[in-house]
Amino acid sequence: NAGVMQNPRHLVRRRGQEARLRCSPMKGHSHVYWYRQLPEEGLKFMVYLQKENIIDESGMPKERFSAEFPKEGPSILRIQQVVRGDSAAYFCASSPGTSGQGTGELFFGEGSRLTVL
Amino acid sequence: SQQGEEDPQALSIQEGENATMNCSYKTSINNLQWYRQNSGRGLVHLILIRSNEREKHSGRLRVTLDTSKKSSSLLITASRAADTASYFCALTFTSGTYKYIFGTGTRLKVLA
Numbered sequence: 303n304a305g306v307m308q309n310p311r312h313l314v315r316r317r318g319q320e321a322r323l324r325c326s327p328m329k330g331h332s333h334v335y336w337y338r339q340l341p342e343e344g345l346k347f348m349v350y351l352q353k354e355n356i357i358d359e360s361g362m363p364k365e366r367f368s369a370e371f372p373k374e375g376p377s378i379l380r381i382q383q384v385v386r387g388d389s390a391a392y393f394c395a396s397s398p399g400t401s402g403q404g405t406g407e408l409f410f411g412e413g414s415r416l417t418v419l
Numbered sequence: 420s421q422q423g424e425e426d427p428q429a430l431s432i433q434e435g436e437n438a439t440m441n442c443s444y445k446t447s448i449n450n451l452q453w454y455r456q457n458s459g460r461g462l463v464h465l466i467l468i469r470s471n472e473r474e475k476h477s478g479r480l481r482v483t484l485d486t487s488k489k490s491s492s493l494l495i496t497a498s499r500a501a502d503t504a505s506y507f508c509a510l511t512f513t514s515g516t517y518k519y520i521f522g523t524g525t526r527l528k529v530l531a
Contacts, residue, residue: 306461335519344507345462345521358516393461395519407452408509408519410461 304329306396307376308411316419321381321388323414327396334377335408336362336369337393345393351377352399384418391415423508423522431528438495440525442508443488449511451484453493454521456505465493465506470513500531 307326315321327334332353337345347361351371362369366384371377381388392415395408423444432438442451450469454462466477468484468491475482481494495502508522 337521342526344523347518347520350516350518358518360518395462407464407467408454408462410454410463412461413459 306394306409306411308392308394308414310414311412312415312417314417314419315384317385318383321384321416321418323379323381323392323394323416324376325379325394325396325411326376327394328409331396331398331409333357333397333399334371335395335397336377336379337395339391339393339413348379348392381416384416386418389416389418422520423510425506425508425522425525427525428523429526429528431530432498434498434500434529434531436498436529438498438502438527438529439492440506440527441490441492442510442522443490444510445489447513448486449513449517451482451491452509452519453480453482454507454509456507456524458504462507495527498527498529500529503527503529 309324334351336348339345349362349369350358354373366382368380391413393413395410397406397408423442425442448470452467453465455465456462466482468475468482479496484491505524505526507524509519511517
């Protein structure tokens with residue numbers, strides 16, 4: 303059973319370009335979470351999604367950032383018109399969501415490291 | 420606010436010693452979990468303690484939860500060099516959605 307898969311692992315973009323980060327949750331998992339981490343810092347919550355629904359996007363900037371988790375395919379975190387401050391590691395985590403929301407462990411991917419030149 | 424604060428921020432100990440790190444929070448929780456992150460890697464779940472539990476053990480890990488003080492501690496006994504990593508608490512709250520909020524982390528270094 304493959305774990306949470308994130309790609310690309312490393313992405314370099316110039317200011318003003320778009321970045322698309324993909325996350326395939328573990329098989330059977332219907333809940334996906336995106337986090338952002340700066341070097342030597344903690345994980346900052348961005349968005350929580352279920353299939354075809356955004357449950358909580360309170361941590362995501364209102365402009366330039368969007369996330370989706372379609373019925374088929376991976377979850378996508380999209381950053382438009384990137385700026386240098388968007389440089390960070392972006393982690394995706396998934397959970398089954400069947401044992402009661404918020405009561406299970408999260409399974410993390412290895413992260414996507416975005417560098418904005 | 421829904422946030423976890425950990426202390427110490429960094430901890431350096433000798434192999435064989437015990438390591439204790441703490442997590443404090445401000446609003447009522449459903450449960451509290453501890454995760455480990457090796458440098459440059461994703462997080463790995465260590466242990467979960469529910470709000471109605473006071474202590475849990477898993478191997479060399481011992482977690483306590485004091486809901487009256489809104490704090491938890493993670494004890495790693497007989498530490499090894501391989502325990503060197505960052506440790507984070509993660510909280511889910513009784514109000515709002517079931518998002519997981521992570522603490523600020525403790526960077527543990529175990530010297531051989």
